[in-house]
Amino acid sequence: MNRTIISIAIAVSLSACSSLGVEPWEKDQLARADMALDSEKLDLALDDHIYFSKEGSSGGRSLAGGGCGCN
Amino acid sequence: MRKLLLLLSFMTLSISAAPSLDYKVQNFQGELLSLSEFKGKVVYLDFWASWCGPCRKSFPWMNAMHQKYQQQGLAIVAINLDEDKALAETFLSKIPADFHIRFDPQADVASKFDLQGMPSSYIFNRQGELVQTHLGFFEEKSAGYENEIVELLKE
Secondary structure (H helix, E strand, C coil): CHHHHHHHHHHHHCCCCCCCCCCHHHHHHHCCHHHCCCCCHHHHHHHHHHHHHHHCCCCCCCCCCCCCCCC | CHHHHHHHHHHHHHHHCCCCCCCEEECCCCCEEEHHHHCCCEEEEEEECCCCHHHHHHHHHHHHHHHHHCCCCEEEEEEECCCCHHHHHHHHHHCCCCCEEEECCCCHHHHHHCCCCCCEEEEECCCCCEEEEEECCCHHHHHHHHHHHHHHHHC
16 A cells, blocks of 8 residues: 555656646746736835835845945 | 556656647637648648747748748648737737638647747648747748748658
8 A cells, every 4th residue: 555655656756847837828928017026116115115124224126235224 | 556557647648749730729710620621731830929029020931931832732820829819910910921820829739739939830741740840930040941841842
């Protein structure tokens, strides 16, 4: 019994998640403007504000410098 | 043991699908038509989408090939993979196509062909056997693509 379970587990792991991922014809969805990480500017500004309050630092997301607390 | 074999056969099922002309795709009216209607001709099967840049470049070339070789038995079939058919229609109104256009909005056939990129083209000979595949469309290679077609038409 145990041997069957182990051999099934090994057999299943052979596929190694090869069926996951984005197919070539789905890439238009990824390229949509609202799929971009920075599509919501207000959301970014709020995140920055919270991060600044918590860490006493600013910048570091996509700006040069930052992180030293000296604005 | 039998269970294991069954499982393995299920796993390989998705891999065993291969490019062929035995699949069905939709026409403009949404009717399912088999690609085997083009058997007996040299078939240049192309997968494209409205958002794909190189596809835009391949259309004028495919139009030219269609004009030049349709009498000799070349069938150019371009399968659209847009989820939204309206996008494909806008594309076609800007870049008209003289050759056969088919639709595969669920990408069933595309997954059977196991596309690696867009556009992808598959050339079948008159016996319906796959002889050549191209990933992407490169204008500088188009003379080579044409030569392959000419050679196949002679067979």
